[in-house]
Structures are given as C-alpha cells and as structure tokens.
Amino acid sequence: MPIVEAHILEGYASEEKSRLTAALTDAVRFVVPAPDEAITVMLHEYPKEAYARGGVHRAPAPALPKPDRLVLDYLAAMEARELERAEAMLGDSFVMAFPGTAPMTALAQLVDWSKSRYRFVKKSYEAVEAFNSGGAAIVYARGTLSGEWLDGAAFEGIRFIDRFEVVGGKIVRQDVWNDIAEVRAQ
Template sequence: MPIVEIHLIKGYSADEKKRLGEVLTDAVRLVVPAEPDAITVMMHELDPTNYYRGRTTRSPAPAVLDPAKIVRDYLSLMETRDLDAAQSMLAEGFMMTFPGTLPMTSLKDLIDWAAQRYQFVTKAYEGFDVLQGSGDAAIVYCRGTLSGAWPDGKRFENIRFIDRFEVVAGKITKQDVWNDIAEKRSSHE
C-alpha cells in the first residue's frame, strides 16, 4: 500500500488539491501495480509564515491551469466557430497538422482547408488523457468519434479520431490530428 506525502504552502483551492491528489495517485500507478483505493496521498499544508527558503518566507505559486480543460474549451470554441476566442487560446508560433496537410499556423487556413472536406463536424469524446512531457509542455490526447455533413449535405457519423495537443503556460502550442475521415469520404464518393 503506497503512501505519498507532500508538503504545500497553504493557498491552493480544494479543487486544485483534488487535482493534485488524483495526479499523484495516477503517477504511482504507472510504476506500482495498485488500485487507486490502495494508494494514500497525504497533503501537509504549512502557513506561509512557517515556510522559509533563502531566509525569506514564500507564498505558493499559482496552480497550473488544467490542460485538459484548456483543450476542451478550445475545441468547444472551434465547434461553435468562435474563432476569435479560440485564437486567444493559442500560443505565438502555434502549429497544427491534419491528415494530408502540411503544418498550418492559422485557424483561417484550417477553416479554408476543411471547407473542401465537409460542411461541419462535431466531436463526441470518449476520453481525455493528460501527461507531463519531458519539457515544459503538458500533453493532452483526446479521442472519440466525428459526425457531420459532407460538402453535398449528406451526413456522416462514427468516424474515429485522436488529437494530440501540447499546452505550455496555459496556451496551446501544437495540435496533431489523426482520423479516418479520408477512408469514409472515399466510400461516400
């Protein structure tokens, strides 16, 4: 039965501590074959006046925004075509690659490219998986199925997809997309 103890400066919200507890539990499970109920996480909070580093008291750093929520919000804005709000979630130098394309750097390029492929598309999500990359980027995978309409208006559904995002400092820096839309489209034509 693994036990993880962590010492924190007081100041993190209950939701932030819950997220931390879940992530620590999941991290243990990557190495130790234990069910979540067998893993104990204990958080010890210190008053900022009881924490010194470099002869100075410290305050807690703000919690990192949930990368999965950032991606969900971005995808929701894209689906409703709130492109200005979606653009505000992208880092400078953002790059995205879709099947059969060279990397694109603007949402306008994506919309123009997609117009030749379908009228609209919606996503049904089966899950979001988050991990910390080896650098500063959090990696978010989302997976599920696509539904929508071809350029001629005929409907399609249940097309598999997986998207991989990189999130740094609360902004999306990269998106890679894989799906079976080309295979379904060729059978439609």
C-alpha cells in the same frame, strides 16, 4: 504500501489539492503495482509567511488549468467558430498537423483548408485522457465525427483521434488523425 508526502503553501483550492493528490497517486501507480487504496498521499500546507526564498516571502503559483478541460473548451470554441476564444488558449509556438496538409500555425489556416472538405463538422467524444510527459500535459481526445459534406449530404461515425500538448496552461501542439478522406472517397 507507498506513502507520498508533499509540502505546499496555503492558497490552493480544495479542487486543486484533489487534482494534486490524484496526480501523485497516478505517478506512484506508474512505477509501483499498488491499488489506489494502498497508496497514501499527504499534503502538508504551510502559511505563506513561513516560507521565503532569497529572503523574500513568496505566494504560491496559481494552479494550472485542467489540461483535459482546456482542450475540450478549445474544441468547443473551434466547433462554434469562436476563433478569438480558441486562440486565447494557444501558446505562442502553437502548431497543428491535420491529415493531408502541411503543419499550420494559425486557426484561420485551418478554417480556409477545411472549406474545400466539408460545410461543418462536430465531434462526439468516447474518451478524453490526460497525463504528464516531459514537462507537457498530453491530452488525447477520441471519438467520432459527424457533419455535412459540401454537397449537403450528411456524414457520421467517422473515427478521429486528437493529440494535444499543453505547456504552461496553453495548447502548443495539436495532431489530428481521422478517416474523413477514406469515407469521403467512397
């Protein structure tokens, strides 16, 4: 039965501590073949006054946003064409790759590129999955696309997968795979 103990400073909300214990449980399961109920995670909280680094008392760092929630908020802003809101969720080195085009670094590029493909597109999600890898949160969103072609004809049920990298609470990469070109060619 694995037991994990973590020491944190006071100041994190209950929801943030729950996220931390769930993430530590997931980390153990990645290596040890133990069911959830066999993994114990204990958080030890210390008052800010009991901690100093370099002789200076420090406050805890703010918790990062949930990466899957950040991605869903970004995708909702994009669907609503609230580009300023979406851009606020992007890191300085943001890059996105869509099928059939070179990588883009600005949302306006994506909007211009999509004008020759369809009038609008909406996403229905089957799953959104997040995990940590090499200092980045990786988020996969998958499901189907629906919308309207340039001629006004409706489409639906087109598969997609979006992969995001989130670093420091900002989206730095988006990779998109979908079957829109194959369906449009029919």
